Amino acid sequence: MDKLTSMLVFTKVAKAGSFASAAKELGLSRAMATKHVMQLENGLGIRLLNRTTRNLSLTEVGMVYLERCLQILDEMEEMEIAVTRLQTEPRGTLKVNATPFFGAYHLAPAIAAYMEAFPDVNVELVLQAGYIDLIEEGFDLAIHLDEMRDSSLIARKLGSSQRVVCGSPGYFKKHGIPKTPDDLRKHNCLTNSSLPPRDQWQFSIPGGETTVIKVTGNMEANVADALRMAAINGLGLILLPTYMVGQDIRKGRLSPVLTDYVPAPLEIHAVYPHRKHLSAKVRTFVDFLSERFHPKPYWEDWADATE
Template structure:
């Protein structure tokens, strides 16, 4: 007998709690369904089911075997569908969530390029900050720039962004250049009060690799990083910002990066989406497209490699 068919029959019997019900669902005779299960038991040398005239229950070994059978059958189904998807063109509406700055300057241009390759996909881009419930709000995926906390979501790393301490040329003419992170205590540091701890900037030491934390103060706190970027460009003070936000400013000389031998903690960028048994072609191709676009060197790091960084 075909073992795969016998495994299917066994799972149906276990779920239905009845040979007759399972046989009816599979369009088999009750005798044939019984024969399939008995063949499995004989091959394995174990009893999978305890049978009485009124009840049918899984044995302890039967419970464990059922779990493995279900996993194997799911894997087979997933493999078959993956092959089928190779012939399926992405289409429909793709709903994407991203933060305002990253979505505007990096995801929107990517969507334009993606749509040239996949014209049958319409994208709905929603820009917002804060926690997003992907399932409840109907998103296909979100671009995450923070730590990943929800283990129920699938996450694929798209890239990373350096963080740099930066200020305007005018500010450095007036106040000078800090030589070490500890020198920041003497400077006007612009603080993002949405990050915890908001007044502590963390660095990696150049020789030992050990981390150090510097407590900073300044005349401006804001809950929006782009506001701090604009304040830094205007010469108000120094800001600790990701290069995906400051790359063009660094290249064009509006900002200058300092403390280059000290590495602030990077921003990890992920595409996150609900755990689904079968990932749709539109999500799969869009995530692949972003991954390729941001590798090996994302555009914001190319901007930062200009003469003024």
């Protein structure tokens, strides 16, 4: 028998002064209620109740045990209420992983707005590039900007980001503007060494087909933001998502080219471990991001400024 249930039965019997009344309150038979109390007494090796044909009373040790049982059962009820609130009300610490640029420039402002709406949630934001094991490293969720590798995770699409070729106005004044993807072979293209194949840029061409252009350049970096800054300073052309360069285009620091040959967009997902009962903090945070980034995220507003 479950010991906690037996303790509950004992407290009801002690309060009611009757096995029959306690059994009725709990929806048990009188025999089952008696069995629960006898199990406690046998396990402890003591008598908790004095029984006569007319009377039922607590022994001295039974009074002490009753007090402790009531304390334990109260604590159990409080714990269940607290756990239920964690599941139904957003509260506690939310541990989130994201890539450095997206996390700093787009996720951090979103977190500030989310925490204003849900002040009982604390957020631990860890910014790092590359694949991580969410479960092993204790993350509630991650913002994923690449193809999914782990099919055991749940992925919810939050939005997307176009990829665009761009360079500084000064660069184009010196070297001319490419009109087709093939023209990139004659330009200084800055490449990301962390995204193989780094020297192959893919484009869509009329008819729905794709073409891959092998590019060359005098700089590569393993962090895309370094390439962005080099391009702003006139070194060459970059192929980066608009969540990174959209504001630079709006402010005239970079100019987009080859917009008729848009590469496949980068999809943005919230990913989290498969859980039957998703916590309120994760559920509300993912909903919040979806509303903020979908259907057209604000980083795509650069296109309106260039029309």
